[in-house]
Amino acid sequence: MTQTQEPVRETSAPAVAPGRLYIGGGWRDAVAGRRRDVINPANGTRITTVAEGDAADINAAVIAARVAFDEGPWPRLSARERGDVLLKIAATLQEHREELAQLESIDTGKPITFARMVDLGDTVDHFTYYGGLAGTVEGATRSIRRPGFAYTLREPIGVVGAISPFNFPLILSTSKIAPALAAGNTVVHKPAEDTPLTALRLAELLTEAGLPDGVLNVVTGGGAAGAALAEHPGVDKIAFTGSTATGAKVATAAAARVTPTTMELGGKSAQIIFADADVARAIEAAVGGFVFNTGQFCMGGTRLLVHRDLYDTVLGALAEAATHVPVGDPRQESTVVGPMAGPHHLENVERYIALGEGRVVAGGHRLDIDGGYYYAPTVLADVADDARVVQEEIFGPVLTVQRFDTEDEAVAMANGTPYGLAAGLHTNDVARAHRVAAKLRAGIVWVNSWAVLDAALPFGGYGRSGHGRENGPEGLDEYLQTKSVYLPTD
Ligand code: NAD
Numbered sequence: 001m002t003q004t005q006e007p008v009r010e011t012s013a014p015a016v017a018p019g020r021l022y023i024g025g026g027w028r029d030a031v032a033g034r035r036r037d038v039i040n041p042a043n044g045t046r047i048t049t050v051a052e053g054d055a056a057d058i059n060a061a062v063i064a065a066r067v068a069f070d071e072g073p074w075p076r077l078s079a080r081e082r083g084d085v086l087l088k089i090a091a092t093l094q095e096h097r098e099e100l101a102q103l104e105s106i107d108t109g110k111p112i113t114f115a116r117m118v119d120l121g122d123t124v125d126h127f128t129y130y131g132g133l134a135g136t137v138e139g140a141t142r143s144i145r146r147p148g149f150a151y152t153l154r155e156p157i158g159v160v161g162a163i164s165p166f167n168f169p170l171i172l173s174t175s176k177i178a179p180a181l182a183a184g185n186t187v188v189h190k191p192a193e194d195t196p197l198t199a200l201r202l203a204e205l206l207t208e209a210g211l212p213d214g215v216l217n218v219v220t221g222g223g224a225a226g227a228a229l230a231e232h233p234g235v236d237k238i239a240f241t242g243s244t245a246t247g248a249k250v251a252t253a254a255a256a257r258v259t260p261t262t263m264e265l266g267g268k269s270a271q272i273i274f275a276d277a278d279v280a281r282a283i284e285a286a287v288g289g290f291v292f293n294t295g296q297f298c299m300g301g302t303r304l305l306v307h308r309d310l311y312d313t314v315l316g317a318l319a320e321a322a323t324h325v326p327v328g329d330p331r332q333e334s335t336v337v338g339p340m341a342g343p344h345h346l347e348n349v350e351r352y353i354a355l356g357e358g359r360v361v362a363g364g365h366r367l368d369i370d371g372g373y374y375y376a377p378t379v380l381a382d383v384a385d386d387a388r389v390v391q392e393e394i395f396g397p398v399l400t401v402q403r404f405d406t407e408d409e410a411v412a413m414a415n416g417t418p419y420g421l422a423a424g425l426h427t428n429d430v431a432r433a434h435r436v437a438a439k440l441r442a443g444i445v446w447v448n449s450w451a452v453l454d455a456a457l458p459f460g461g462y463g464r465s466g467h468g469r470e471n472g473p474e475g476l477d478e479y480l481q482t483k484s485v486y487l488p489t490d
Contacts, residue, residue, distance in 0.1 A: 016103070019050030019196060019220060021057055022203040024064035025213025031056040036220070038197060041109035041339040042330050042372040050196050053221035055228035058188065061217035062234040065159040065186040068214030075156050075184040083134030085210050086182055090127035092209040093202075097124065100198055104170055107197040109339040109372070110293055111330045122455065123170040126178040129455035133476055134182040148488040154480045156184035157260070158236030161229040163250065164199075165242045166192035166341050167296040172264070173199055175470045176239040177216060183479035185237070188217045190229050192242075194342050196220040230254055237479065240264065241298075243393075244419075244464045262468030262478050265461055266393040267298045267421030269442065270414035271450065273314060274407070275307040277426035278448065283314060285424065285450040286399070287321045291337050291377045292451060295397035296345065299422040299459075301450050303390060304401045305410050311403040315361060315381055318401065322362035322377040328369055339372040340396060346373040349396035357390075358383035358400060391417050407436065415441045420462025424450050443469070 018035070020027040034052040039045070051057075069075055074082070093100065097120045105115040139152035162176040173189055180187050191199035203218045219225055223246070230238055230253040238254045240247055241264040254261045271289055273282045289301025306314045330338035340346045346366065353364055363378030377397045383390050390400050404410040414423055423442035427433055437445040443460045446452060453459065458472035468478050 016048040016106075016197060018048050019200045021051050021053055021061070021220065022200060022216075022218040023057070023061045024067075024217065025207060030054065030221070031060070036193065036222075038107065039194075039342070040106055041341050042106075042370065044371045044373070047106060047197070050200070050220045053190075053219035053225045055224065057219050057221070058190070058225055058228040058232060061188040061219050062159060062161075062229075062232050064214040064217050065188050066234050068212065069156075069158055069186040072186070072212055072214060074181075074186060074212050074215045077184070079137045079182070079184070080135040082182060082184060083131045086127045086131030086134060086178060089206055089209040089211070090124050090131060092205050093120075093124050093127065096201075096205055100170065100201065103201060104198050105330050107195045108166065108169065108341055109330050111332075111335040111338050113333050113335070114293070119168060119170050122453070123174045125455045126171075126174040130178040130182040130476065133473065136473075137183065137476065137480065139482070142484075144486070146488070147490040148486055150484065150486045153483045153485060155483055157479060157481050158185060159234060160185045160187045160479065161232065161235040161238045162187055162189045163226045163229060163238070163240045163242065164189070164191050166194040167293060167298070169195045170198045170202065172241045173202070175475065176241075176262075179470075179476045180239070180479045181211070181215065183476060185479050186215045188219065188229060188235070190219050190221065190226050193220070193222040226250070227253065231256070233257060235259060237261070239478070244466075247466060262470070263461070263466035264298070264468070264470060265421075265464060265466035266419060267300070267461070267465050268303060268391065268393050268417045268419045269299055269301050269422040269424070270303040270305055271301040271424040272305045272404075272410045272414055272426065272436070273307060273310060274410070274425065274427040274429070274432065275309045276428045277310070278428060279310060279313065279317075281448060282426035283317045283321060285426065285446075285448075286314075286318060287325065287377075289424070289450040290399040291322070291325050291397050294337050294340050294375070296341060296395055297451075299444070299451055299453075300395075301422070301424055302394065302399055303414075303417075304399055305404050305413050306401060307410075308403045308405055311401075315379075315401055318379050318399070319361040322379050322399075325377050327367060327374060327376065337377060337397060339369075339374045341373070343373055345396065346375055349375050349394060349398060352389055352392075352394045352396075352398065353378065355388055357387040363397070385413065385416060393419070407432065411436060411439045415439075418464040421465035422446070422451075422459075
């Protein structure tokens, strides 16, 4: 994934055409002519290459998006007409669902079963949901203190710069692109450097479905391209998903021009198992919560807090379950855990485990499978509240387990990191479920479940996990601004 030209093995999977930049409805090479290898994380082989865009390419894409916004048909369509196009996009993506799932799986290493079900399910749903919601964008009449007619208009913001991470390339780009388009904006998308393939195919399919030229532009490239987008004066709104550290840089660049931002950042989410919980159900949620997407999941439930009475039972069951999760080739339908997305992600997990914090009760090592970047699902018991493995986002298949005695203690521990993306609790006491849900400082709380997401359900962060919301009507509001109009009648 670097640009060094060391020889790499070619992948044995079906050929993927070399990627170019998608700007103004057409393909072009990067101005500087540079390219980047795209590597299959399941075996370290090269899938293809894509253009490596930089500031000059971002500038060209912003100009194309600007022209499409200022002069093109898209913002001038009625909201319901835009909704029709989004529904057509949903139908087109549905037709290409298997092709996109295969591409997403080979690029990220995620198991094909989940790529089909989760990634493509959510991606299609973003366009279905916002296609339906588009026609609900409307202003209001207001009663004011002087004679006249006062009303509001809801308008698009302009050119949206969308920057997405490597772990859910389609989901986390379309959670921005679908509402941004529904609201009438135009978009420049900078996908993650490690996983750029579906973003390019998506742009082509959206055009086929009827999106006018220049409304969606895609510039592949690394952090330099992302930074150029964040600081570009022609961008009216930045929608970013990624790490808190990068988010802070993007927010700083945007703030210099008073550009509004949505920040979907890192997490270190806790699941609490109370003494009255359905233990089998809680363990299933706990395992899924940290191995899903090989732990490369912003909402991973990576801190498990267990009531003292259940601690040993839960720990034993977790160690057993984690050891038997099917890890291996993402192309196999039975695979639950694939490789990590790249060698640097794997090395990062190794650095955390090497700290020696806590007691390893499962995993704690790489897995040697076909030259891929595999790490065994890992459970660390008896960790301290202030341990780095408890406080910092590891972004791999690693779960820490801690014990508590009282409800207040559990809530304090769950809220005890700078993050606040998600939280969960397992209990059969209804009053406790609502009481604790209200006290948890997180953008989403799951009771007796984990990671249930839906295009209609807003998500986003408290604290260092970011600001703004994606999904739901709230996700559409992020791409609209309000104009008030007054007309005297006296
Ligand atoms: P990252 O921050 O390294 O990169 C995210 C994107 O930012 C990439 O496209 C990258 O090229 C770009 N980028 C890098 N430097 C930049 C800069 N200076 N200016 C502008 N853009 C720049 O994140 P990642 O490793 O791709 O993704 C993992 C992180 O994303 C984790 O922290 C995870 O929790 C977070 N995440 C959050 C959510 C959420 O909804 N809150 C969802 C998924 C992932």
